[in-house]
Amino acid sequence: MKVTVWNENIHEKEIPLVTELYPGGLHGYLAGFLKEEDVEVRTATLDESECGLTDEILKDTDVVIWWGHAGHHLVPDEIVEMVHGYVLRGMGLVVLHSGHHSKLFRKLMGTTCNLKWRDDARERVWTIKPNHPIAAGIPETFVLDCEEMYGEPFDVPEPQETIFMSWFNGGEVFRSGFTNVRGNGRIFYFQPGHETNRSFQNPYVQRIIKNAVRWACPVRKNLAIECPHAPALEGE
Amino acid sequence: MKVTVWNENIHEKEIPLVTELYPGGLHGYLAGFLKEEDVEVRTATLDESECGLTDEILKDTDVVIWWGHAGHHLVPDEIVEMVHGYVLRGMGLVVLHSGHHSKLFRKLMGTTCNLKWRDDARERVWTIKPNHPIAAGIPETFVLDCEEMYGEPFDVPEPQETIFMSWFNGGEVFRSGFTNVRGNGRIFYFQPGHETNRSFQNPYVQRIIKNAVRWACPVRKNLAIECPHAPALEGE
């Protein structure tokens, strides 16, 4: 399985705390723990040519992980269009945290993906589908002491399966992990992962991302989605 | 529109606080505020003959509201079977609070409908589908100071639409209001409504139940669901 971790890589250069927490960038950190699995991992960032997402690389990718925040608008529409096409043709996609507002995720969901937010909340994650492959090895509940609160209403279409729901100490609730399918592509959104917090260091968060990559891996790659004139097959 | 409010009517006779809060029984109280709408309301209770749910009454009912708790096992299987059949043929159903464990709801969901619980929690309800007809007139969030906590995981099939989600001060979350369809019947489950609490006196809770009754009202009643040998319609 081949995974490409995409990260805008902006905060890492500008916020000392982020540099300190994730010296190789969020992409490097994510790639690091994914490599513990039987997975071939590449990274790609906004400052690379074509955002590091060439046709050649995508053709050779089973699942993309997406982290973005401050630079959503800097991703060219043509890149978004291309990645979107790969997802529809079967490439898996795991969108993390503030990636909810990426052009790519909004294009796939068809909605604003707006939500409530507040820094530095206490989050309790609940596993509500314990037999889903993405929940393998995850306890019924676990705590992230400091994470950005994302709260409902979350403007996304009804998920196919809501796997995780989160409680926040300020009174909010959130569908924090859920799946959808668009075209032939399997998509998992997961809310933890703020750049100034340590959620990606949490072993359950790592396990969920590893599971998600496996779940999103396509059975068939680059399935054509055509609109053919179709001669009658029966009765004539 | 004709509504039949069913209540087991047990706690009302045994727990002084319940008698005091709901002197005419939970069924009487629910019927009372439903009558403010353009709705014809009947009540039926466990201690009546055939649980007050005769074929004649059900034939003349658009929507049943169900409240039960201590007496789920006292409802005869034949009554459950009959009401289940009416739901499949189009009758609406609104299941309140501890009705989640009624034979009827479990039969319709196909699961245990198990959940976590604890008395006397602070609950904050969130409206996550503000344009759903059941959410008409309901604010983004409102508080029930004292309600029984029901917590995830809630063993029900993925809802068709999750309209309300709740936060509890003990760290729990819950899908507290959602719809499903079984056969031709529209079903709404709503979590608030513990017998020793005052949630049914909350104007938003009342509005939600009134909205739900209207939403669950069938377009057509007593639709046959058959299994016919069907001659070919084409090509022969």
Next chain:
Amino acid sequence: MKVTVWNENIHEKEIPLVTELYPGGLHGYLAGFLKEEDVEVRTATLDESECGLTDEILKDTDVVIWWGHAGHHLVPDEIVEMVHGYVLRGMGLVVLHSGHHSKLFRKLMGTTCNLKWRDDARERVWTIKPNHPIAAGIPETFVLDCEEMYGEPFDVPEPQETIFMSWFNGGEVFRSGFTNVRGNGRIFYFQPGHETNRSFQNPYVQRIIKNAVRWACPVRKNLAIECPHAPALEGE
């Protein structure tokens, strides 16, 4: 209820058969039978200024009906963006036939909306959710003697409710009528309605479109979908 029927109005000017079948345009014909209901109907077409879809008109519209085919690319992106926003904020949308490939529907679905097609097929529509409000008054099955075949696979996300499925004499099947929700907007797609066929003259097709408009009508209009920084409501 206020409905705006949008039509590109191209074939009506170019294909004599279409002019003959629908002398007032498809929009005029659709508006004609909608007026039989208790509905206020406007029409809007591609050749009007701003496609006839100004902010003022949309603000005053409950449901838009959309028919397009040859001119999808002629609808400016800003118009699509504006109508998309109104749908997310609660406006209903009924997409007919070749509107599946409109920029608007693709943007809402997040997919290509590709499908198979062939002119002049025999179509048999099946009602698979007889109690859905959109199916009120529709028989279990009815035939359209000559309609354009649209066949699976249809690249759309899993519908919220599939209400109609169609059989075609060439061996194809299609999910021909289904609902989705995006943001606060209720969306119904319905496949019959090719410009050179008479499906819009079929009383069941007319009844389905009338029902759909009523179903898609919002409970609340112009609901804001925001992304606020939210102060804690509890515990602090």
Next chain:
Amino acid sequence: MKVTVWNENIHEKEIPLVTELYPGGLHGYLAGFLKEEDVEVRTATLDESECGLTDEILKDTDVVIWWGHAGHHLVPDEIVEMVHGYVLRGMGLVVLHSGHHSKLFRKLMGTTCNLKWRDDARERVWTIKPNHPIAAGIPETFVLDCEEMYGEPFDVPEPQETIFMSWFNGGEVFRSGFTNVRGNGRIFYFQPGHETNRSFQNPYVQRIIKNAVRWACPVRKNLAIECPHAPALEGE
């Protein structure tokens, strides 16, 4: 992975054509081609003690395949209850053809599972989710020359994912392969497989059943589904 193929094994003893087509019984035939995979297969039939479905066997089973028709009523309720419990706790279930009317499937769906039927139809299966693991290796469409027609409306809850849809030469359509989840159990229903037809000899049908068994295999087995009194985890 351990699979138990359950078959009522009635027609095999009574109808010479069935004996001839499936000399080792439908269960033997299904077990035969499943063994080609990396799967450990057992069979169990109605005439065995406890229908061959003891607690010990189910505890050691990942996925049950179910074929029944004439003997649905002969399966004791306690056996149904036990298998139902195993499914909710995570065991996978693949229900074939006339198993739609088994007590088990009806109990899981919560509906009558009624449908239309007619012997000896020409069926064309369409793959509408080509990237679903159950569709791996299956072409866009394939034909079963002679199969029992099952037609809509099929009284089941909206599927989680409809993977296959079928066309029949008599004018009918059917959702012929779809998934659902109940509790922790993954369920796949597949319509081909009439006892007097040769569908189980079709390589695509075999591939679908093999894929389905793999898809339904639980991540965790025997997950408890409890209803605990839960002390507060936060804030007290």
